[in-house]
Amino acid sequence: MIVAAGATLAVCAVGLALLRLTVAAPQHCPEITPELLETSAAASAEWIEIAQYPDGRYVYEYNADTDSFPNDYNVVRHAGVTMSLYQAAALGDLARIPAADLGTAWMQANLIEHDDWVALRNPNTGRVKLGASSLMLAGLTQRRLATGDPHYDDLMKQLARFLVVMQLPDGAMLNFWDPGTGKPDPSVRSRYATGEALWALAQMHRHFPGEGWDEPSWRIADYLALHRDEVEELDFPPWPDQWAAYSLSEMADWPLKEHHIEYARALAERFGFLIRVESQRTGGFINEPFHGRLTRAAGLGTWVEGLTSMWRLARTDERLADLEPELAERAICGAGILASRQITFRESAAWPNPDLAAGAWFRDGITRMDDQQHALSGLALTEAILARQEDTP
C-alpha cells in the first residue's frame, strides 16, 4: 500500500511540476513607484536624444555585441520616435522639445508637395508611406498640445489633407502614394497605417474643430471596429492596435458609438491578456520553451500604450468604467516589466558603449530606436495612472 501511495504522490508531483512550468508559471509584475517610472521614462528619452545626429536623424539600431550601427533607416519610425518626444513634452517634460524639433526639421527637409498637401517621403527610396506622414502629424499635434504654439498649423493641415487623400470609400487607408503615377497605390493597405492616420486626424479635430477632420475619422473608426480584421485577414481578432486605442481614447467625448465601445472592450481585453502572458516570461532555457521569448520593448511598450489609452477611455465613458481598475493594474504591471528590463546608468558602465546602453532595451544584443519610442510613450502615459492612484485616498 505504501508503494502504491508513494507512486500516486509521485505522479501527482510530476503533474504539478509540469503545470508549474507551463500555464501555472509565476506572474511577475515588478513593483514600480512614480519616481522609478519617471526615471525610467526620462532615461529612455535621454537615449533618444543622445542617439540623435546633428541633422535630426537618430541611431536606427545599435548592436552592442559588435558595437556597430547597421546602415539602415526607417522614416516611419523616425516620425514615431519624434512623436514620442513630443508626447513626453505634452505630458509635462518640455525639455524634450528641442530634440523633437530637430527631428521635425529633418522631416520638413524631406517633404513632397502635391496639389494642396504635403507628405513625408523617404529620401533614399523616394517612397511615400502613409504612416510616416501620420506619425509626423501626430507628433505635431502633441507639440501643439504641449506648447500651444501655432507655428506648424499650416504644415499640420497640409499633412492632414494628404491623409484624407489616402482614404478609401470603406474608411480604410492606403499605405503608399506613388510618385510615378501621382496617385495612391490602390493595392496595399497597412495594419499600422490606418490606426496611425485615425489618431492623427482625431487630434486634428481637437485642435481645429469645425474644419471637418471628424468626418474621415469616423469612417476610419467604423472600419477599424467593424471590418478591418476580416477585410485584412488578421488572425485572432482584434489585432492589438495601440494606434486604434489612442484614437478611441482621443474620440471619447465625441462620443463613441456602441460598436466602437465593443471594439474598445475587445482591444482592452487583448492588451490585458498580452501583459498577463508577458508577466510569466522570464527568459532562460527552462521558461523560454514554454512561454516564448521576452517581447522586445517596441512590442511590450505598444501594449502599455494601448492599456493606458483604454484606461483614459474607461475613465471618460461609463460603458467601460467597469474595466478601469483592471486596466490600471495591467498598465502598471506592463510599465513595471518595462522598467525592470531597461539598462540602467549603473549597468551601462559594463557595456561597450555606455551612452547607447543606458536607458535602452536590448534583445539579442540589439536595440532599435522604436524600442525606446514605445517604451517612453508607455512609461510616460502610465505616470498619469500612478499619479491618480497616489491622489486617491
Next chain:
Amino acid sequence: MSGLWITILLIFASINPPAVLATVNRAEKGRLQLVPAAVAFLAGAALLLAATFAADAFLDALQLEPETFRISAGIVMAVTGVAFILFGPFSFPMEQDWKSGLFPLAFPLLASPAAFAAVLTRSADKGEPQVVLASLIVVAAVAVGVALVSGRDSPIPGVLARLIGAVLIFRAVGLIIDGIRAV
C-alpha cells in the same frame, strides 16, 4: 445554475463517484465496511477543507492570479476526465481495514487531484463558505453511497464513470475558456 450548484457539480464530477465505486468493487471482496468509509469521509473532507482554506495563500505562494489558476485547474480536470473516458476507473490495492479509508479512498479517490483543483479554484473565485458546504455534501454523499452499494459486481459504475468523465471535460473546458477570457 447557482454558484453553489456549480461548485457541487464540479466537485462531484471531479471525484466521480461511480469511478470510486468501481475501484472499491474491484479491490474489495464484499461491501465497504463502515469504519473505512467513515475514515475516508473524515480524511477526504479534511484534505479538501484544508485546500479550501489555503487557496488564497497557495495562489499567493505560487504568484498566480485566480484567473490564471482557473486555466490550470481546468487542465487538471480535463486530463482526469480524459483518463476516465480512455481507461475507465483507476485500480488501487486496498487492505481490509481502516487504512484503506486513508489510501486509496481519502486520497486519491475522494481528495483527487481534480477535486483539489476544483476546490482551490472555486475557493479563490467564490470564497470558502460555498466550497466548504459543497465539499462536505459531496464527500459525505460519496462515502455513504459507496458504503451502501459496494460489493455488487456490475458494469454500470464503469459506464457511468466514463459518462461523468465526459461531464468533467465539459466543465473543465468551460473553466479553461473562462480563465483565458478573464486573463
